[in-house]
């Protein structure tokens with residue numbers, strides 16, 4: 699039988715974008731296929747973990763063996779993540795919209811001047827979980843950057859209070875792609891991983907998570 703190093707562990711994964719409504723038919727969002735987050739969730743389940751996958755709207759299949767909580771907005775995502783606690787680890791791979799819109803209740807019409815969108819900052823789900831009372835033992839964030847990838851990742855570790863950052867350079871083709879080139883940034887090390895499939899990034903990350911948590915007490 700396959701080794702199940704995460705048997706007895708609960709891991710929360712966020713994935714996909716969030717959609718922030720502008721009106722009943724429009725939204726703003728970040729680019730995200732959900733492929734990396736979903737691959738991690740699938741690899742965690744394959745390693746024996748109980749996985750709560752909190753995902754924004756995606757068109758890809760749910761990996762086998764994970765418990766999907768489908769959400770739309772950042773606020774919905776925060777609520778679903780908080781409701782899923784406690785957990786042994788959290789992996790926050792979602793591309794959460796930083797801002798939401800004061801949404802109109804009816805479809806905005808093209809009459810006269812273009813509308814102004816009033817933006818409000820969304821809660822930071824990763825920071826909320828990492829600094830919260832029910833903090834999982836291991837909290838992993840992601841950082842999609844187009845420049846100064848390592849420097850920004852180190853800054854993000856401190857600011858958000860997480861243990862590791864998986865940093866990827868999105869100036870190369872990552873979005874919707876099957877591959878990813880990442881760096882695993884911890885407070886005292888940086889590992890440069892080769893270009894791998896998103897499934898392989900998931901498997902490697904899961905191996906590291908299993909090593910960090912150790913076997914569950916039985």
Ligand code: C5P
Nearest residue numbers: 790791792794821822823824839840841
């Ligand atoms: O600050 P930035 O958006 O680059 O941080 C990326 C990391 O923070 C990712 O792990 C992402 O899932 C998480 N994040 C979050 N809630 C937000 C913004 C980002 O959980 N509102």
